[in-house]
Amino acid sequence: GEAVKPFTPEKAKEIVMSLQQPAIFCNMVFDWPVLHWNAKYLSEALDGKTIQFRMGIKKKDTAPQFETKCSYVEATLEEFLAWSGGQPTCFSGPFSFYDSSKYWAYADYKYIARLFEDKREKFKDIIWSDFGFSGRNGKESTLWIGSAGANTPCHLDSYGCNLVLQIQGRKRWHLFPPGDTTFLYPTRIPYEESSIFSKVNVVNPDLKLFPMFRKAHAHVITLNPGQVLFVPRHWWHYVESVDPITVSINSWIELDADHRARVEEAITRTLVCAIKSAENPSHVAAWLNPTEVEATSHETNLQYLNKATSAYLDYQKATVSEDRDPSTRDIEKGASSSKRRKMQVNTKPEDCKSLTHEAGLTVVKAQKLQKIPFGVHLLPVLPQPQEASMVGAGAVESDFRDLLSENEGRHFGKLRCTGKQSVMNSDYETLADQTESDSTANSSQMAISTNDLLDCLVNPEVISLVAGLLLEREEV
Template identity: 75%
Template sequence: MGADVKPFTPEKAKEVVMSLQQPAVFCNMVDDWPALQWNTKYLSALLDGKTIQFRIGLKTMDLVPQFETRCSYVEATLQEFLAWSCGEPSCLSGPFSCYEYSKYWAYADYKYIARLFEDKAEVFQDIKWSDFGFPGRNGKESTLWIGSEGANTPCHLDSYGCNLVLQVQGRKRWHLFPPGDTSFLYPTRIPYEESSIFSKVNVANPDPKCFPEFRNATAHVVTLGPGQVLLVPRHWWHYVESIDPVTVSINSWIELDADHEARVEEAITRTLVCAIKSAENPSSADLWLNPTEVEATSHDINLQYLNSAVSAYFKSRKASVSEEAHPSSISAEKMTSASHKRRKRQVGTEPEGCKLLTHEADFSTVKAEKLQKIPFGPHLIQVLPQSQETSSKGARAVESDYRDLIHGNEGGHFGKLHCARKQLVMSNDCETPANQMDSDGSPNASQTTLSTNDLLDCLVNPRVISLVAQLLLERTRI
């Protein structure tokens, strides 16, 4: 293979990205990307003293996920971050002075490259997603992640799109779970952030008493190295951790047709969460809003958002019908426009087309046929379930177990531009005191206290929201 020849054409790479329903790693696709030079020293010079926000978390193995609401935040330059991660004495008086490197991690996560380098637009061309079949998509539609060892994101799924992740410096370990494992991961919308459904489980240190069903989840674990690109398909759960002293990665979310329905579901969720949580006692210590969400929007605004989402859904359906009748009249890129929201899509909704299949056997056959056409090999490595990893000859990027998990991370992921929030108070108490138990060992009904968050976990469960969205769209169609 020549130096300038990539293992997949843009058309073939896009076909894989848009059709593959399991995670995979692309290799040898970005060797000529200038973005591979984007290590922290290079970025520090490029930013030229500009400060960015870092999220600070503890390197501990708590049973509870370290959501963003439980983290601290500092503003610092990349130069200061590098000095801190190297243990230089100058950090004793800098922005990281309160955080000992051996006990804390720092994460500049979810930084919009378009905003970070708004005065250096030429660097957008260093990132060439056109090689994956998305012409015109570059750094302007991408985000940057810079972390120290132990920096991590809590397990979550993204409601919108699918995800392409380029590893630039250091290694990150991804723990992925299929959409079918949603109930085993105990989904929650507290802390609330649009387009992110969190898991109550710290998958790096799960609590079997609180979350017994987690044992039924199937982990797909992959360690992503520099120059590799990970495809995270629609609605796959993921927990991500930095395992080297400094890591840099770049990602872009690819919008999908199914996002139109997901936006209706997200609008319903926002309306319910904001209405119910805003009705709580103002003195409540529950910091339910993720720092990435600037404020709790009013009921009127949320209804406007819901109506807009419903209108956009029907507009997209009409466009789809028109495209079937006149395929050449619709832009081939309508499915790949950049999403301006945080991320992906939502659980419980199959991509358009699958709903037309009336027999599960037919669906399985279609999936099997598609899978046979996927060119797995040295340039596209399948991320297999853990039980299959050790028998896979080609899965050199895949880890076989959890034994080298770094001791002391759990964490939050994402970060927009908001600042410090401390300790999320959630109803994570799993054991009922003995004096509140009946003689048969069950909780005493008269003394069992359900919280607002317990109620919300049922009301905005992805399965419930999916059903509500379908009923709402049927009513609107009439």
């Protein structure tokens, strides 16, 4: 008989809006045409269109490979497949300077709306409405294509929650709860509006430099083709391609709760741009993530902050006037897929949606959590043993073998700073030269760099306090 999906759209959305931990949906996408979007299919569909690949080195280092440390190549998927497969034809192409045994390539954050702007019918191959998000499809989705070892440094997304479908190959996810933020040594360098990076290479941590990482609660899972991973708001994640070729798509679900985080991100942008630009105006590439177009001016950043603040206050007024139940306040709204979408200075207030650090979305009653239907169709991503969390890439993963036994083989067709900053700027070096000769030998070890200062100034907890004070002032 016809296969039936384990959850209705309404139930799937209820699960997504209630879960406070990552989970994997199984047997929910067996009829989605996008399951045919392997790399070979996409190469033919894009018909020679070039896309940008991020190139990283396959090495075991204790420092994360941030995007500012990578090189970039413009190439077709056909050239990528030839290179990753070791075919001789690739030696004359864009990848000719990169040995595939020493480098990985990643076409990440490719917005499907742009890739297929001339083939809009392909948007319908992705059916997020099955998860209760009506009208959401490929237009609000992002494509990821990588070779073995391709990875995204550990970070948390400032906005929304995330649904990820694995199409080809496998990816290993290392996830950490929001409560582990201190243990992950958050930094805003490299700066990107929507991402807070960790200084720790979570698969090969330097525990002498980052000792608190021992306290982090790693949740490790390998995502297989046909499975959909739900990543709750503010969960840290490091993602790495396991197989020679991987293809996945995702969609960030924007939330009403996003309003306050937009204010927090505007404050962060203002501080980072002002301080880093003042330090070295001509060296922007060293701290600005390649995903950011430019280091915006102080005037522009203040306009951005005012827009975000106005949008938040308008939202608060609307919420009060509607007398909405707090437990339903954070129902998903909007349909923007781009986690990295920036709010221009002429953005309308109603377009400014951001994530709040207040409780909201994930605060549900205990009895409601008990109703989450975990089983063969919904797999919880559990924390691994504390001693295993330090093992890195070879760590023991959540063991779903029993739950997956009856599903195995069925229904695939159906069914970013490198360690602590120690480089001193010229101002400090001048000051150091003027220090009295009787300074202690340890004084040089106490030097504070601009990035050290920023790590404190724009720490998520500090920014949350600043945003609270600012909004309280504006509400008067």
